[in-house]
Amino acid sequence: MEKETVICTCGHENPFGTKLCEKCGNPLTEEEKNTKVVDMRYDGKAIRSKTYNKSFVDKVWNFFSSVKVGITLIVILLLAASIGTFLPQEMYVNAGSPIADKGAYYESVYGFFGKIYYMLGLTDLYSSWWFQILVGMLGISIIVASIDRGIPLHKSLKNQRVKRHASFMKRQRVIASGEVADGETTLNDIEKQLKAQKFKVRRDGTALLAEKNRISRYGPYINHVGLIIFLVGVSLRVVPGFYVDESMMVKEGEMVEVPGMPGYYFKNEKFILETHDNNGQLSGEQEKQGVNVVAKNFQTNAKLYKQPEGAVSGDTSELELVKEAEIRVNHPLQYDGYSIYQMDYRLGDLSGMTFKLMNKATEESYGELTIDLTNPSKMYDLGNGSSVEILTYLPDYDGFKDGQPVTKSPNPNNPAFIFMMKTPETPEGETSFVEIKNTIEPLGENQNMMKFVAPQTSNASGLTINKNSTLPILSVGGIIFLLGVAIGSYWNHRRIWVQITDNQLLLATHTNKNWHGMKRELDKLSEHVALPAYEDQLALTDSEDEEEGDQ
Structure with a gap:
């Protein structure tokens, strides 16, 4: 960058690009000399972005200092945020499922549009890399624009002279x-x-x-400070530990690892539903079909456990009870900055299925087995040389694709199994594909069959886990912005x-x-x-x- 100066008639040396002398205010450029009213936006101070445009650094600086660029970034972010509302974000669907399964979920529920929507990262918009890059670029634009204009303005106001040139006054x-x-x-x-x-x-x-x-x-630069603090708060939401917004569905008696809370386990001791017309008593039909009455209260009696320091992930042998709570709407379980809220419930969720292994011709029973649909065992020994092995478990069976059975989600909404059945008469085993109300024998007719006996159901609590350490940062940024x-x-x-x-x-x-x-x-x-x-x-x-x- 060339270090040029402009010497005024008063003898003061001004930086290159200055329009009005810093000392006396006399116009220094032909443009200002020929105008009826001088440009007083920065008291004629030299602005870097309006003075230099030669080097690569100059061009980058001028790009980010442009108000048009800043406004364009804001518009793009607003459009992206609005597009992110077309379909539910990942946090609101398939609670507890792995991320890998969610692509299949969006494709199966919303078709090709859902597949593209997921591939573009719009299902987890605010944590996506490109959205964070846009937020970062907007932050850089605000900082550069503030430095580019704010510092010259501050210097011009701080160093004002009382006596000014007659040309400046006129x-x-x-x-x-x-x-x-x-x-x-x-x-x-x-x-x-x-x-x-x-x-x-x-x-x-x-x-x-x-x-x-x-x-x-x-005022505008105070706005910028508030916006920068606010954008820092938004960016910190993707940093682990700063922001958690997860959900889970937990059945009565079930213990699960809490998503977003490493090392913590949640146990649903009991789910309670009170309605306005049955004094909290659920009939058998309501248990199966759900209730159509208005709920007065639904709560989860829960226990929160924590693994000891150094424990292996998934090891539940030495859990420490850290809190018990009755979780109701607007009355969360709170611990260590986390809040677990009661948000939803499901009645009569399918939690297990009981089958009988029997001979098709004689209807002789070799024994019964009950499959836990949340965590099924691989092998079931029925005694006397009879056993059943689960070769494939499809929690939410959705037909065949490319000749292979597929599941829509990891939730046991429509369970199906591929069994290997062994008895003393069939020691080499027989294969059977079993879904609700349908059995297929893919390798030919079997001697034995798996007969469905009864379902096991349980009530489930829908819970959300929230932690927002960025809220104070966002609040400070918002207050400073409004002050500006x-x-x-x-x-x-x-x-x-x-x-x-x-x-x-x-x-x-x-x-x-x-x-x-x-x-x-x-x-x-x-x-x-x-x-x-x-x-x-x-x-x-x-x-x-x-x-x-x-x-």
Whole structure:
């Protein structure tokens, strides 16, 4: 980057790109010299992105400092977030299933659109790599834009000179000039009145600078700080331990490892449902079919266990009970920053199936076996030389694909089995494919069969696990952002320069917005001090009044 300087007629050396002299305010560029009103957005300070565009670093800097780029990123993020609402996010479907199974779930439920939706990562949108890259790019854009414009603005406001070049004064939007009777007295009266109007006044000989509400210029940059903190909070949601939003369905008597809580196990001791018309008593039909009455209360009596330090994942031999709770809606089990909420329930979930191994011709029974559909055993020994082996278990059978039986999900909604049956008469075994109300003998007619005897059902609690360590960060970011909005919206930065030479008064004013308010300040000043009439050099109508942005 070339270190050029621009020397003003006053002798001050200004950085290359400066439009108005930092010392006296005299216009330095032909463009500013030929304008009726100078550009006061940054008091003419040099802005890096508007000055250099030669090196690769310059181009990257200028790209991220562009307001258009920032707005485009925001629009893309909003569009992506809206697309993410087309189908349910992964956290709301297939509770407890491995991620690998969820692609099949979206394809089977939503077809080809669901498959593409899953492949693009839209089912886990806010944790997807490309969404996080967009969030990171937006954060970089905000930081670069703030540095690019905020630092020059701060320097220009911090180092303001009281005395300014006559050319600077005459090129402000609202000016006044004329002769006064006594210059010293007039200047003292102006200072006194402006202080009464809550201006901060500085004097330098026969020159005066009055200023109020400078903080208004920092409103957009306070917004940026709030947004950056907020985006940091959003990005931390993908860091393990900062944000957990999982779900699980746990049957009565079942103990499961809690998703999102490594080393913790949850046991559903009992599920209780109370309704408004049956005093909490469920009939057998309600157990099977579900209830159509309004629930007054549904809760899970639960125990939370924790593995000891150094325990192998899945080892439940030495669990330590850390908390017992009655979980109800809006009354979660809370421990170690985690909250387990009661969200849903299912009545009469299929939890097991009892079969009888029998001879088809004589109906002789070789024994019964009960299969736990959540965690089935591989082999069942019935004694007397008879056994049943489960070759394949399909929890949610969904027909054949490419000649192979497939399951829609890991939940036992429509269980099917491929059994290997052995008896003293058939020691080599027979293969049977068994689903509800259907049996297939793929290798020819069998001598024996698996006869369905009875189902085992249980009630299940639908629970969500939540931990949000990013909430304080998001809250701080949101508060700072709203503070910046308030500062930038309800305050106006107003400045009045007055210089008197040989009883000749020259007055100039500037505000970043609300010129009508600025003129009211001058009207109030004129009521107490005899001043020449001011002139609005742009003479805009009410509807044409403009606002100067610092972003």
